[in-house]
Amino acid sequence: MAEPMGFYTDTTVCIGCKACEVACKEWNQLPATNGGVNTLSGDSYDNTRTLDGIHWRHVKFIEQFTEDRKDGRWLLMSDVCKHCVHAACLEVCPTNAIIRTEFDTVVIQSDTCNGCRDCIAACPFGVIEINPASNTAQKCTLCYDRLQVGMEPACSKACPTDSIQFGTISDLRNRAEKRVAQLHQSGEKRAYLYGADEKMLGGLNSFYLLVDKPEVYGLPPDPKMPSRNLVPSSLYTIFGAILVGLIGLFNFRDRGAREHEEVQP
Amino acid sequence: MNGAPSSTYFTASPDWEWLIVFYFFFGGLAGGSYFLAVLLDFFGRPEDRPLARVGYYISFPCILISGILLTLDLNRPLRFWHMLVEPNTFQPMFKYWSPMSLGSWALLLFGLFSFIAFLGALAESRRIGWLEPRSLRPPGAVGSVLAVIGGLLGFYVAGYTGVLLAVTNRPIWSDTPLLGLLFIVSAASISAALMILWADRSRWSVPSLVALHRMDAWVVALEIIVLIAVVVSLGAVGRAWLNWWGVLLLITVLIGMIIPLALYWRRGWLGDLNLTTSAALVLLGGFLLRLIIVFSSEAI
Numbered sequence: 001m002a003e004p005m006g007f008y009t010d011t012t013v014c015i016g017c018k019a020c021e022v023a024c025k026e027w028n029q030l031p032a033t034n035g036g037v038n039t040l041s042g043d044s045y046d047n048t049r050t051l052d053g054i055h056w057r058h059v060k061f062i063e064q065f066t067e068d069r070k071d072g073r074w075l076l077m078s079d080v081c082k083h084c085v086h087a088a089c090l091e092v093c094p095t096n097a098i099i100r101t102e103f104d105t106v107v108i109q110s111d112t113c114n115g116c117r118d119c120i121a122a123c124p125f126g127v128i129e130i131n132p133a134s135n136t137a138q139k140c141t142l143c144y145d146r147l148q149v150g151m152e153p154a155c156s157k158a159c160p161t162d163s164i165q166f167g168t169i170s171d172l173r174n175r176a177e178k179r180v181a182q183l184h185q186s187g188e189k190r191a192y193l194y195g196a197d198e199k200m201l202g203g204l205n206s207f208y209l210l211v212d213k214p215e216v217y218g219l220p221p222d223p224k225m226p227s228r229n230l231v232p233s234s235l236y237t238i239f240g241a242i243l244v245g246l247i248g249l250f251n252f253r254d255r256g257a258r259e260h261e262e263v264q265p
Numbered sequence: 266m267n268g269a270p271s272s273t274y275f276t277a278s279p280d281w282e283w284l285i286v287f288y289f290f291f292g293g294l295a296g297g298s299y300f301l302a303v304l305l306d307f308f309g310r311p312e313d314r315p316l317a318r319v320g321y322y323i324s325f326p327c328i329l330i331s332g333i334l335l336t337l338d339l340n341r342p343l344r345f346w347h348m349l350v351e352p353n354t355f356q357p358m359f360k361y362w363s364p365m366s367l368g369s370w371a372l373l374l375f376g377l378f379s380f381i382a383f384l385g386a387l388a389e390s391r392r393i394g395w396l397e398p399r400s401l402r403p404p405g406a407v408g409s410v411l412a413v414i415g416g417l418l419g420f421y422v423a424g425y426t427g428v429l430l431a432v433t434n435r436p437i438w439s440d441t442p443l444l445g446l447l448f449i450v451s452a453a454s455i456s457a458a459l460m461i462l463w464a465d466r467s468r469w470s471v472p473s474l475v476a477l478h479r480m481d482a483w484v485v486a487l488e489i490i491v492l493i494a495v496v497v498s499l500g501a502v503g504r505a506w507l508n509w510w511g512v513l514l515l516i517t518v519l520i521g522m523i524i525p526l527a528l529y530w531r532r533g534w535l536g537d538l539n540l541t542t543s544a545a546l547v548l549l550g551g552f553l554l555r556l557i558i559v560f561s562s563e564a565i
Contacts, residue, residue: 050277088434093360093363094358094365096351096358097347111352112347112351112352113344114341114345114348115340115341115344116365117280118363118429118433120277120279121276121279122432123276123434124273124275124434126276127277135340136340137340215269215275220273222272223272226433226439229428229432229439230362233445236442237448240446240449240491241449243450244450245304248304248453248480249304251483252305252308252309252480
């Protein structure tokens with residue numbers, strides 16, 4: 001297995017140019033929304049709206065301004081699949097359509113997926129959606145096809161400010177930690193890394209440098225694996241089955257079964 | 266998304282809608298009525314056998330409908346078999362930790378047991394000329410073994426759907442571990458209600474009909490307790506029901522649980538219609554309950 005690869009996204013240098021979105025769409029031949037007839041969302045400069053089956057990169061525009069708009073700041077962030085080390089989508093997929101690659105990334109095999117949408121409900125980041133062209137669940141592949149021939153993913157290649165950086169996870173973590181230290185030194189004490197260590201789902205192979213709470217960026221503060229509920233929920237269900245069985249037993253008891261004797265036709 | 270009561274609020278909706286609501290309803294009926302039929306077979310009087318057969322008559326068509334609904338809900342329905350066989354290796358596809366994977370196998374196996382019981386019931390009542398399948402029903406050894414295994418599978422089919430919802434990251438569904446418990450209790454109540462309706466329509470007066478009605482009342486009372494436990498276990502996420510869904514939930518509790526219970530305790534209220542009204546309301550309540558749980562999360 002090759003060394004784990006991924007993205008480190010430094011949101012402080014993102015300029016919202018959406019080159020990553022365009023490069024992703026171009027390389028992966030993703031169709032346009034609504035046949036290319038776009039409508040304005042009314043949400044800042046964000047007309048992509050969300051990550052889904054045909055948008056595998058999404059630049060978020062977060063406006064933090066005072067009421068009179070004299071003071072404020074933009075938070076910009078290019079969102080993408082997190083390629084979690086403990087991936088919820090991969091865990092629940094009932095067809096094994098979702099696989100972990102030799103680069104430790106998570107890829108949906110479109111020819112195997114049958115569109116049950118369990119992965120959509122499981123993903124803690126709301127990344128996956130159905131691609132209407134293939135009618136299967138789709139998301140960022142971290143350009144698996146490019147990685148296999150030694151190329152860099154299209155989005156990070158296109159990023160003009162190196163907000164999106166691609167590389168081995170260990171190298172990216174080093175770079176990210178240095179950048180956080182640099183920001184702290186220059187007075188931006190709010191900078192921190194989201195998902196860079198193993199505490200969050202075993203580590204996100206696409207992690208972020210943020211300067212506000214995760215929820216401000218639309219990221220869950222405490223993402224969890226769906227399997228956390230498997231054992232307790234199953235035990236409660238078995239308990240329910242026993243209760244119902246006992247109620248049935250008490251209501252039908254003291255009668256032995258005999259065969260083929262009927263009073264009704 | 267500031268102030269979201271749970272990290273589950275950052276997820277996307279899988280668009281499990283009407284087909285899944287109906288599947289949960291018919292799946293509950295299939296598993297529940299099979300199980301009740303098995304109970305009647307083992308513990309009922311000989312004259313209760315027609316009522317037990319009703320359970321099997323309900324179970325098989327319901328599981329058949331369930332399979333069709335689930336297949337239609339797939340975005341690629343022709344690939345339904347990918348749930349059971351890996352298309353690249355043709356090896357069996359089985360993940361015990363994925364409720365959907367385990368559920369697919371349970372549906373297949375339960376479908377088989379349900380079909381055998383259906384055939385046995387038809388043969389026993391001489392609705393088909395082929396009488397041999399009668400031995401596939403209790404109390405014979407083969408029939409008893411089939412009934413026990415089928416009953417356990419029926420329970421699984423009736424309850425796993427709640428576990429399936431819990432093993433996601435969606436609001437409400439994954440914020441409580443009690444949906445499987447709620448669904449299995451509800452499956453028993455709606456199945457008993459449908460069997461009562463069937464028996465009443467056929468103008469039977471088998472002794473176990475009274476027992477079945479009494480059992481249904483107990484199970485509906487249990488359902489109310491479990492539903493309260495679900496709301497409590499949701500904690501801050503329970504605020505998701507402070508809207509029309511909450512109103513509908515209250516209406517469901519009233520018409521699908523409290524009124525049927527009241528009708529059970531006050532049997533003279535509606536005279537001859539008491540039993541059927543109560544059973545019909547329980548069925549309606551069971552359907553609405555599933556609708557609220559599925560759609561109120563989808564709406565977030």
